[in-house]
Amino acid sequence: MTKYKIGDVVKGEIRGLQHYGAFVQIDENLVGLIHISEISERFVRNVEDYFQLGDIITVKIIDLDESQNHAKLSIKQLPDSDRIGKKKMGNNFYRKRKYVNDKVDYFSALEESTMESLNKLYGEVNEGIVKIDYSHAKIVLNFDQYQEKINDIHEKMHNKDIEGKEYLGWLDLPYDYSEKEVASIYDVSNTIRNKYDTLVVCGIGGSYLGSRAVIEAINGLYSDDKMKIVYFGNTFSPTYTSQVLEYLKNRNFIVNVISKSGTTTETAIAFRMLKQLLESKYTKDEVNSRIIATTDKDSGLLRKLVEENCYQSFVIPSNIGGRYSVFTPVGLLPIASANIDVYDFLLGAKKAYKDLLDSDLKSNPAYQYALVRYLLYKKGYAVETLINYEPHFAMLAEWWKQLFGESEGKQGKGLLPDSVIFSTDLHSLGQFIQDGSKIMFETILKSRNSQFDVEIKKDDKNFDELNYLSGVKMSYINEQALLGTLSAHEQEGNVPNIIIEYDKMNAFNLGYLLYFFMKSCAMSGYLLGVNPFNQPGVEIYKRNMFKLLGKV
Numbered sequence: 001m002t003k004y005k006i007g008d009v010v011k012g013e014i015r016g017l018q019h020y021g022a023f024v025q026i027d028e029n030l031v032g033l034i035h036i037s038e039i040s041e042r043f044v045r046n047v048e049d050y051f052q053l054g055d056i057i058t059v060k061i062i063d064l065d066e067s068q069n070h071a072k073l074s075i076k077q078l079p080d081s082d083r084i085g086k087k088k089m090g091n092n093f094y095r096k097r098k099y100v101n102d103k104v105d106y107f108s109a110l111e112e113s114t115m116e117s118l119n120k121l122y123g124e125v126n127e128g129i130v131k132i133d134y135s136h137a138k139i140v141l142n143f144d145q146y147q148e149k150i151n152d153i154h155e156k157m158h159n160k161d162i163e164g165k166e167y168l169g170w171l172d173l174p175y176d177y178s179e180k181e182v183a184s185i186y187d188v189s190n191t192i193r194n195k196y197d198t199l200v201v202c203g204i205g206g207s208y209l210g211s212r213a214v215i216e217a218i219n220g221l222y223s224d225d226k227m228k229i230v231y232f233g234n235t236f237s238p239t240y241t242s243q244v245l246e247y248l249k250n251r252n253f254i255v256n257v258i259s260k261s262g263t264t265t266e267t268a269i270a271f272r273m274l275k276q277l278l279e280s281k282y283t284k285d286e287v288n289s290r291i292i293a294t295t296d297k298d299s300g301l302l303r304k305l306v307e308e309n310c311y312q313s314f315v316i317p318s319n320i321g322g323r324y325s326v327f328t329p330v331g332l333l334p335i336a337s338a339n340i341d342v343y344d345f346l347l348g349a350k351k352a353y354k355d356l357l358d359s360d361l362k363s364n365p366a367y368q369y370a371l372v373r374y375l376l377y378k379k380g381y382a383v384e385t386l387i388n389y390e391p392h393f394a395m396l397a398e399w400w401k402q403l404f405g406e407s408e409g410k411q412g413k414g415l416l417p418d419s420v421i422f423s424t425d426l427h428s429l430g431q432f433i434q435d436g437s438k439i440m441f442e443t444i445l446k447s448r449n450s451q452f453d454v455e456i457k458k459d460d461k462n463f464d465e466l467n468y469l470s471g472v473k474m475s476y477i478n479e480q481a482l483l484g485t486l487s488a489h490e491q492e493g494n495v496p497n498i499i500i501e502y503d504k505m506n507a508f509n510l511g512y513l514l515y516f517f518m519k520s521c522a523m524s525g526y527l528l529g530v531n532p533f534n535q536p537g538v539e540i541y542k543r544n545m546f547k548l549l550g551k552v
Helices: 112-122 143-158 179-195 209-219 238-248 265-279 284-289 301-309 329-337 342-355 365-378 391-408 430-435 474-492 507-528 538-549
Strands: 009-018 021-027 030-035 055-065 070-074 130-133 198-202 228-232 253-258 291-295 312-315 383-388 416-421 440-447 497-502
Touching: 030 055, 130 365, 130 507, 143 365, 143 507, 179 312, 179 329, 179 342, 198 265, 198 329, 209 228, 209 329, 209 391, 209 507, 228 238, 238 265, 253 265, 253 329, 265 284, 284 291, 291 301, 291 329, 312 329, 329 342, 342 507, 365 440, 365 497, 365 507, 383 391, 391 416, 391 507, 430 474, 440 474, 474 497, 497 507
Parallel strands: 030 070, 198 228, 198 253, 253 291, 291 312, 383 416, 383 440, 440 497
Antiparallel strands: 009 021, 009 055, 021 030, 055 070, 130 497
């Protein structure tokens, strides 16, 4: 057992470098990993800008695997006097370099098993981030029968030679994103966190669903993070609108208004009210400093306001639609402001891009998922229900519903995307799913490891007769509920099930999962024969509403 504990500040030697961090030898018994996100509060592009082999550095232990004598380390969590201030360590960071042969391999000082254990400790996954299990789907798959069609769609998508090609900018974004822009997002998010206690994300649909899904999936519903995120401009509800404005009166808030055109009615009304609330409290210059606009680069009413009032602004790429925009500033700025590592998030998407670049159905889980749900649709199933066992994934399901519903629901076609949270909804909709009309199949999101856990303790009186569960963790009970429900719905209920499995909900894995769903959705739409990137039906209600409101 190691002599160290979480929170200790120690010195160690850099013994290995990787794109995602540096390996540090603390002593002969303890090796640790400084992940790239734990180097500095600022955006870190390259680990080697900060470390070289043989550097002696000061670090803080933030997690331990005592069984393996491995640790997670941090520099950004050190006291200011010991932290890295800028590239090449800055003037306030002590380090002493030992002589190192330039030809030494980065990992020669570490056993391969050590690196694997550290990767596991940090949650770094190198393969199999998302796995799909369609063995419960009650269909027989013949990949060869559909491979040619999948290949054709895949090639046309990546060659931008297909209907909707003008909105395929998200496809290569994990490799094409601007590092300068991400650095700016980090800087602005740090300012937000340091100067304000509340960020108001003012947007609707894809302009807020992606960031909210990520923030709640990673931080949970009862996070102790000091920054409060408020979502506004996504409803006409008079009660919600009134309560949000009343709440903000006593908050030190900043607004991120998100709209490509600036004319989205829900968002425009909310932004007017937010601006008026700010104007009632502050000078014009102070008001303008408390507004950040994420909008079109060149046109639209919101861009005009940016230019007139000198708002700080970020750009919504013209070739990316709202529901595919979570990896743009639309999603990244709120996510970073919630203290989530957007660099890790983008790395996860980049890994997904690489893994899903081969159209071979035998190795591409995104296309497997697209094909299985397409075949179930062809068999007559009308509803796909996304199942998860975590209440803080509710907004992830809402993001998923918009993605697939708005992309596929056209020309009288498409699956209706629905969602439930088990075991909660087993006590409301469970009866229908088990014994009701057979219109749906289930897609289960299954985590191999929970973010947090609680153990049931023994009670001497055993008043509730639960002592048979003493020492059992809630994660185990949750998993047995999943397995028991799967068996009941599949076997007795005759409901097809797809299982999408991932390791653990962190920024890297969630970036991977969201890109996985986006790639699956695009393929699904094209298999159906619809354009996955337009939404003509949405405009009809707007015309009717504007007519009733008397808009000229």
